[in-house]
Amino acid sequence: MMSKSWETNTAPPEPASPMPSRSIPANDFGPRLLLVDRDSAGIRSLVAGLSRALAGSVRVEIVTGGRAAAEMLRGESFDLVLADLASLSDLAGKVDEAIARLVKLSAGALLVALSEGGSVSVAVAAMRAGAHDVIALPIAPEAFATRIGELAQRHGKGQALSFADDARPGRADFEGFVGVSSQMQHVYDQIERIAPSSAPVFITGESGTGKDVCAEAIHSRGPRAGKRFVAINCAAIPRDLLESELFGVVRGAYTGAHEDRKGAAELADGGTLFLDEIGEMDLSLQAKLLRFLQTGTVSRVGEASQRRIDVRVVCATNRNPMQLITNRLFREDLFYRLHVLPIHLPPLRQRPADILVLARHFLTRYAAEERKRFSDFTPETASLMTARDWPGNVRQLQNLVRRLVVMFDGGEITAQMVTAADIESLTLGHQDTPAASRAEPVILPLWQQEQRIIEEAIARFSGNITLAAAALELSPSTIYRKRQAWADMDGTRRKGAA
Numbered sequence: 170m171m172s173k174s175w176e177t178n179t180a181p182p183e184p185a186s187p188m189p190s191r192s193i194p195a196n197d198f199g200p201r202l203l204l205v206d207r208d209s210a211g212i213r214s215l216v217a218g219l220s221r222a223l224a225g226s227v228r229v230e231i232v233t234g235g236r237a238a239a240e241m242l243r244g245e246s247f248d249l250v251l252a253d254l255a256s257l258s259d260l261a262g263k264v265d266e267a268i269a270r271l272v273k274l275s276a277g278a279l280l281v282a283l284s285e286g287g288s289v290s291v292a293v294a295a296m297r298a299g300a301h302d303v304i305a306l307p308i309a310p311e312a313f314a315t316r317i318g319e320l321a322q323r324h325g326k327g328q329a330l331s332f333a334d335d336a337r338p339g340r341a342d343f344e345g346f347v348g349v350s351s352q353m354q355h356v357y358d359q360i361e362r363i364a365p366s367s368a369p370v371f372i373t374g375e376s377g378t379g380k381d382v383c384a385e386a387i388h389s390r391g392p393r394a395g396k397r398f399v400a401i402n403c404a405a406i407p408r409d410l411l412e413s414e415l416f417g418v419v420r421g422a423y424t425g426a427h428e429d430r431k432g433a434a435e436l437a438d439g440g441t442l443f444l445d446e447i448g449e450m451d452l453s454l455q456a457k458l459l460r461f462l463q464t465g466t467v468s469r470v471g472e473a474s475q476r477r478i479d480v481r482v483v484c485a486t487n488r489n490p491m492q493l494i495t496n497r498l499f500r501e502d503l504f505y506r507l508h509v510l511p512i513h514l515p516p517l518r519q520r521p522a523d524i525l526v527l528a529r530h531f532l533t534r535y536a537a538e539e540r541k542r543f544s545d546f547t548p549e550t551a552s553l554m555t556a557r558d559w560p561g562n563v564r565q566l567q568n569l570v571r572r573l574v575v576m577f578d579g580g581e582i583t584a585q586m587v588t589a590a591d592i593e594s595l596t597l598g599h600q601d602t603p604a605a606s607r608a609e610p611v612i613l614p615l616w617q618q619e620q621r622i623i624e625e626a627i628a629r630f631s632g633n634i635t636l637a638a639a640a641l642e643l644s645p646s647t648i649y650r651k652r653q654a655w656a657d658m659d660g661t662r663r664k665g666a667a
């Protein structure tokens with residue numbers, strides 16, 4: 170087996186020169202990287218830069234070819250496997266087969282494929298076979314390190330693949346974000362690094378992790394800060410209206426178009442256009458968005474002429490974009506146009522250091538708003554809060570603290586108070602059922618139960634979706650999206666019955 174290794178905290182190799190062959194260090198506390206390549210100076214330079222940026226005594230093993238990689242993976246475990254797709258042909262004839270074999274052998278490692286001028290279909294095949302990501306080469310060393318850091322955070326390898334401290338003290342807040350964790354420091358650094366560029370940004374993260382906050386931070390930190398930031402939520406606007414909301418409309422283009430109107434893209438000219446919940450955009454509008462990104466021009470609905478527009482596009486989704494592509498709900502070509510600078514916001518449960526910091530921040534803010542005096546959380550409550558999973562992320566924590574402040578008069582927040590405030594959200598929508606119907610419960614499909622709970626919450630707040638969403642710890646856009654889906658299902662059923 171052809172293999173070499175180096176340890177970065179002692180003697181990082183010169184980027185373009187051959188790697189020194191070293192024995193494996195006895196002291197083995199840092200991350201472990203396996204590079205599978207074809208002796209490519211470009212790739213080795215990237216890996217040398219990455220390993221210098223990582224914290225700890227990084228050990229890098231290099232093998233040429235997929236078979237050697239498989240052999241290495243059978244005997245040792247790694248934190249990160251970087252596989253140049255062009256070097257795997259000796260392992261299997263097809264890229265997906267080779268990647269699938271490496272994935273199987275590298276259990277627990279982050280597996281990233283590198284593709285030099287590779288086609289989109291090869292990248293998708295590698296992703297489908299289990300690669301965590303495919304990075305197209307060439308790429309700048311800094312962007313490469315950022316991408317690996319982002320993937321490590323996303324796939325729970327943030328601790329093993331943490332970046333060396335750059336001696337700057339951790340920031341407790343940043344452009345609307347509150348959070349001291351190393352994961353959030355990484356997010357702040359990424360925002361600072363990408364803000365000056367005009368390239369599209371693709372933000373991913375579970376609902377409530379702060380994707381809107383992130384988009385605004387990118388705008389505020391960049392050279393377009395003096396111009397407009399225009400956000401459009403692709404899930405909240407009915408499908409038929411989204412095109413005119415995005416690109417504008419001329420008078421008479423359709424019934425109800427009473428006047429010429431600019432769309433979000435035109436309004437954002439010179440500034441930033443934020444496309445939230447991009448995964449919900451339908452395929453025909455995706456084609457128009459792609460054309461806009463390719464040409465930099467828009468046509469209002471009902472108008473033949475083109476208008477040139479200069480916007481920076483930032484988009485966000487809480488869905489897995491690769492899954493959307495696989496299910497043919499999102500165009501691959503549009504994805505690769507938008508996915509130039511990716512940022513992932515880690516869920517709150519993966520950054521427990523932020524939970525109390527955020528809880529105290531919201532307590533201070535809402536207590537001031539409600540003119541009440543709260544001191545702090547009791548130690549027992551603090552550990553209870555830190556141990557929770559927070560599936561609704563920061564939004565759920567924020568709503569809970571807001572309810573606590575509204576429900577209680579002040580003082581120290583106890584575990585009992587938290588439980589009481591929580592029960593309120595859990596029992597929302599439950600009503601006493603007559604004994605007879607309790608005796609023979611009818612089990613409705615999950616979507617119907619969900620629909621009932623959501624509609625009851627909306628009714629309870631007199632039709633105010635924002636308040637209903639807050640009580641249910643959902644985003645308003647999720648409610649809009651679900652209502653649209655139920656309406657579509659209704660329409661389909663009616664058509665079927667006719």
Ligand SMILES: Nc1ncnc2c1ncn2[C@@H]1O[C@H](COP(=O)(O)OP(=O)(O)OP(=O)(O)O)[C@@H](O)[C@H]1O
Nearest residue numbers: 346347348376377378379380381382487563564644
């Ligand atoms: N790190 C943070 N610090 C302070 N507030 C935060 C942070 N993250 C999120 N928030 C707050 O949590 C709420 C939800 O954030 P945001 O709307 O940005 O989430 P999201 O990821 O876009 O959610 P969704 O996908 O449901 O739209 C907002 O009120 C936001 O201000």
